[in-house]
Amino acid sequence: MRLPILVAAALLGNATAVHAAGWSGRIGLEHQHFWNDPQYAGQYSDYASAFIEPKYNAEWDNAKQQFNFSGFARLDPRDENRQHADIRELEYLLIGDRYELRAGIRKVFWGVTEAQHLVDVINQSDLVENPDGETKLGQPMLNLALIHGSGTLDFFVMPSFRERTFPGTAGRPRTRLVVDEDQASYEADKKNRHVDAAVRWSMSAKGFDVGLSYFYGTGRNPRLLPRLVAPGVTVLVPRYDLLHQFGVDATYVDGPVLWKLEAVAREALGTRYYASSAGFEYTVSGVFDSVADIGLLSEYLYDSRGRVATRTDITPSEFTAPPSHLQNDLLLGMRLGFNDVQSSQILVGVIPDLDGRGLTYSIEAERRLGETWKVNLEWRGYAGSIPANDVLYATRNDDYLKLWLSWYF
Amino acid sequence: MHKSFSLLALAALLACHPAYAGPAEDKGLAIAKEASSRDSGWGDSSANLAMLLKNKQGEQSRRDMRAKTLEMPADGDKSLMIFDTPADVKGTALLSFSHKTADDEQWLYLPALKRVKRIASDNKAGPFMGSEFAYEDITSQEVEKYTYKWLRDEKLGSQDVFVFERFPVDASSGYTRQVVWMDKSAYRIQKIDYYDRKQALLKTLTFKDYKAYGKFWRASDMAMTNHQTGKSTQLVWKAYTFGAGLSARDFDQNALARAR
Numbered sequence: 001m002r003l004p005i006l007v008a009a010a011l012l013g014n015a016t017a018v019h020a021a022g023w024s025g026r027i028g029l030e031h032q033h034f035w036n037d038p039q040y041a042g043q044y045s046d047y048a049s050a051f052i053e054p055k056y057n058a059e060w061d062n063a064k065q066q067f068n069f070s071g072f073a074r075l076d077p078r079d080e081n082r083q084h085a086d087i088r089e090l091e092y093l094l095i096g097d098r099y100e101l102r103a104g105i106r107k108v109f110w111g112v113t114e115a116q117h118l119v120d121v122i123n124q125s126d127l128v129e130n131p132d133g134e135t136k137l138g139q140p141m142l143n144l145a146l147i148h149g150s151g152t153l154d155f156f157v158m159p160s161f162r163e164r165t166f167p168g169t170a171g172r173p174r175t176r177l178v179v180d181e182d183q184a185s186y187e188a189d190k191k192n193r194h195v196d197a198a199v200r201w202s203m204s205a206k207g208f209d210v211g212l213s214y215f216y217g218t219g220r221n222p223r224l225l226p227r228l229v230a231p232g233v234t235v236l237v238p239r240y241d242l243l244h245q246f247g248v249d250a251t252y253v254d255g256p257v258l259w260k261l262e263a264v265a266r267e268a269l270g271t272r273y274y275a276s277s278a279g280f281e282y283t284v285s286g287v288f289d290s291v292a293d294i295g296l297l298s299e300y301l302y303d304s305r306g307r308v309a310t311r312t313d314i315t316p317s318e319f320t321a322p323p324s325h326l327q328n329d330l331l332l333g334m335r336l337g338f339n340d341v342q343s344s345q346i347l348v349g350v351i352p353d354l355d356g357r358g359l360t361y362s363i364e365a366e367r368r369l370g371e372t373w374k375v376n377l378e379w380r381g382y383a384g385s386i387p388a389n390d391v392l393y394a395t396r397n398d399d400y401l402k403l404w405l406s407w408y409f
Numbered sequence: 410m411h412k413s414f415s416l417l418a419l420a421a422l423l424a425c426h427p428a429y430a431g432p433a434e435d436k437g438l439a440i441a442k443e444a445s446s447r448d449s450g451w452g453d454s455s456a457n458l459a460m461l462l463k464n465k466q467g468e469q470s471r472r473d474m475r476a477k478t479l480e481m482p483a484d485g486d487k488s489l490m491i492f493d494t495p496a497d498v499k500g501t502a503l504l505s506f507s508h509k510t511a512d513d514e515q516w517l518y519l520p521a522l523k524r525v526k527r528i529a530s531d532n533k534a535g536p537f538m539g540s541e542f543a544y545e546d547i548t549s550q551e552v553e554k555y556t557y558k559w560l561r562d563e564k565l566g567s568q569d570v571f572v573f574e575r576f577p578v579d580a581s582s583g584y585t586r587q588v589v590w591m592d593k594s595a596y597r598i599q600k601i602d603y604y605d606r607k608q609a610l611l612k613t614l615t616f617k618d619y620k621a622y623g624k625f626w627r628a629s630d631m632a633m634t635n636h637q638t639g640k641s642t643q644l645v646w647k648a649y650t651f652g653a654g655l656s657a658r659d660f661d662q663n664a665l666a667r668a669r
Contacts, residue, residue, distance in 0.1 A: 024496065026496075026497070036467055066667060066669065068669065093667060095667070097656075100663055108523065109524045111524070112526075112527075134522070147658070150661065204662060209527050223622070253512075253528075253529055255529065255530060255531050255579075255581070256530075257529060258529045283531060285535045286534055286535065286583065287533060291535060293535055338631055339535055339536045339539055341462055341464070341495075342539070343538075368495060368497055371471065371494070371495050371496070372495065372496050374497045406497070408495070408496030408497045409496060
């Protein structure tokens with residue numbers, strides 16, 4: 001009886017140094033309103049949902065060992081696909097002097113730009129949460145970081161794949177044809193058991209932060225292929241191809257200006273293309289005789305595939321990678337930070353397509369209420385003329401206003 | 410005779426030269442350097458902070474955080490601040506590398522996105538967490554960041570103090586000058602008056618409850634009052650620990666990203 005406890009105590013190290021162990025998280029209510037009538041049968045103009053995000057953290061052995069859990073669940077009475085749950089994190093960390101070992105289900109973010117995250121390739125998007133793809137599903141992995149001075153070499157081994165979540169028939173915004181997740185297929189023989197790998201070297205010195213990364217495995221971004229499943233019934237099936245991706249991310253800070261760059265070279269199905277985002281953020285402190293900050297952002301977004309990247313009517317031989325509507329676009333944005341007790345912030349951005357194919361806009365705002373509540377706003381949509389063969393065409397009438405209220409504990 | 414005359418001429422020339430710092434400037438710098446050398450050699454420290462924000466109506470707001478600091482031999486301190494409350498910022502962390510003459514470097518960790526974000530270094534005059542403390546008030550105060558001028562000696566309460574002015578070297582500072590009251594017995598700052606870009610008195614910072622940790626003094630209570638807005642912020646420091654054996658590894662981006 002005593003031996004297992006001794007072993008456990010040895011494994012856990014100095015358990016009396018447990019710090020900040022405990023539960024935290026948030027519970028929220030969300031409402032999404034679409035200004036225009038729905039385009040496809042089954043959709044609505046209003047969606048209400050509730051979510052919970054519990055977390056548990058523990059640290060011991062003089063902060064050399066850590067355990068973290070983060071879960072998520074959403075209740076959505078209208079979109080059956082949006083009602084879902086996920087383990088975002090279930091990780092164990094072992095911290096050494098020259099290394100860190102991180103194992104379990106985790107989220108890893110790589111990237112420095114705002115309009116799109118090209119280099120970020122580890123986690124799958126929980127697309128049903130937000131069409132911007134920034135909310136991610138937990139990724140099982142083993143990650144070893146080797147650290148020398150201000151440089152880190154991160155190795156990742158990912159033994160299982162997470163498939164992307166897509167809105168259901170009642171979901172909005174969605175593609176015209178509904179995505180049937182059950183029919184997902186893979187290029188890799190081992191399908192979702194193909195072991196994916198990645199490595200990233202990062203370094204920081206004198207105002208520079210640089211990262212070089214390489215990923216080989218099943219690309220997280222699927223191609224959506226139409227398939228006739230019954231007379232007159234076509235669905236989209238996700239096809240996950242193997243991907244080589246080289247990535248560079250870099251920032252340089254020079255007083256009030258932060259210069260940013262992300263560039264990737266991607267190879268899949270024997271074809272290669274390049275994409276990049278480059279820009280800056282210029283912060284003006286104490287504007288209008290107040291303590292507020294204004295950040296002016298701009299990024300140029302490029303995809304070497306050009307017009308082909310945005311088209312939904314390309315030939316099968318051209319369709320070797322998922323589409324992107326950001327191929328020759330310019331982000332113009334402004335971040336207003338009030339620096340008040342409520343930590344109020346507004347982020348506004350427009351991304352016009354420089355070939356004249358419309359623009360997307362986004363307004364995000366947040367503010368704390370009291371000590372434990374927070375209200376968030378997200379207003380996004382499209383303007384201008386979007387061609388019928390453009391990847392944005394299907395959702396051009398899905399401008400929305402989303403409000404959510406969260407209670408943090 | 411000839412030699413002393415030319416020395417006198419040289420001295421006269423130097424006194425007229427705009428770069429010549431007079432005795433008041435020398436004494437001010439000497440006081441700052443003495444204070445700095447008395448507060449050197451503590452290696453690393455960690456503490457818990459409670460920040461209480463009060464507005465003119467007396468309404469209060471609270472922030473809790475943990476701060477770790479590492480003394481760097483030939484440069485400014487490194488610090489890692491982890492926020493515990495309010496609950497919506499729990500797990501957010503700020504890593505700062507202070508530099509004696511170059512711009513300070515800062516990175517912010519956003520736990521919801523798992524993103525380490527480099528911050529532009531010109532925001533030092535901006536409020537820290539919505540409080541009356543600016544970033545430049547809480548980052549490590551290196552001697553090289555100011556020029557000095559001793560004003561007078563006087564009594565503050567029961568203590569004999571030096572009173573000197575210090576002028577921020579960095580043009581992006583929110584202050585034109587600060588007046589510092591420092592006790593003569595242990596070279597501890599007792600009070601600072603901050604003057605804004607319009608040369609008006611903006612804030613006063615009062616240090617209370619100094620405790621000795623070996624040969625190092627740390628105030629347990631710092632109260633910042635903004636005379637122009639009527640708002641105030643109180644910083645209460647607890648559980649100061651020195652020499653825990655922290656190293657640069659506890660202040661790198663990997664440490665920032667796993668701050669909880």
